[in-house]
Amino acid sequence: MTTPQTGRRPSGLVVGSLVAISFGTVFVLVNSGGLAAPWPLVIRVAGILVAALLVVALLRVGRRAPAVVTGGPAAGFMDRRYWIIVAIEVVALFGGLNVINRVLDRPALAVAWVAVVVGVHFFGLGWIWRMPRFHWLGVVMTVLGLAGFLVHALGGGADAVALVAGVGSGAALYATVALALRDVVATTR
Template identity: 35%
Template sequence: MDGRRLGSLIGCAGGLAFVLVSAGGVPGAWWWRALGLVLAGAVLVAIVVSRAPAPPPPDRRALRIYGACVLAMVLAILVGARVLNALGETDLVRLWVVLVVGIHFVPFASAFRQPLFTRLGATMAAIAVAAGAISPWVSWAPYAGAVGGGLALLVFALLGLVRPDV
């Protein structure tokens, strides 16, 4: 499986997990879960039927950037979650995860020569920040932010297959 298809498969799994795990805290949960499943199905179909040529294999520099970003993401999630839990802000942990996952994609744009990663990272970060900003007044905002982050991952996983130039 080429890197584009593998990346879309990983994005699909992560996006669907965000949606399925967090939708229960959002009004209309069944609708959000159904939308997530439909998008995931579209990604899987696109993985199979896409005729886009495989991108060249990543070079060592790209793989180093990838590894460093994934390691930094995992550490940031663990440390941030611990801090938020200690502060009694457990509801914000899911938004912290969306923010960090989004930010970790940004360096991939140059590493893999795919501008789509910048747009994905910015979208996820914006969703997390917006949901966090309204969370003092909207109790389900952290759940909605995680669902929104998951839907963004699913949409960009699909775009990466059908419009990789986006």
């Protein structure tokens, strides 16, 4: 994710990390509400604190390590392949949610489906952006989503599914940002 030879950060690190922190926070805040007190408050405060610390660390790293400038073709969010992956993700996400909520009448599984679809989309992003860490994030989020389905199949309630698939996915996104920042700091020393 970093360029060890130059000690520079990837050009998309700041934007990508802000997106991951934002979605991680949404996963944590939305999916911790069904737990017994005091856990929703504890998890939400911890999630917001982690997000704030990651943003501060990201800003510090962004100032210290200059971005890699590439002279190649359009990349990042301007890459056509990115938009193809996003389009497939949207169709899978909303198509699957429609089936889960309207056909199967199992709204507790919605967050598990979201985790699976978002996890799978990271495989495509990791490939087009040549970021192996996204493959690991894809594995973790997909497994968390599948674990949410398993929890439900074994009799777990919506709160347990949300904790595993939702809060777990938020933690995975936070961890990915933390690891990326650690790598940049390690290469700039």
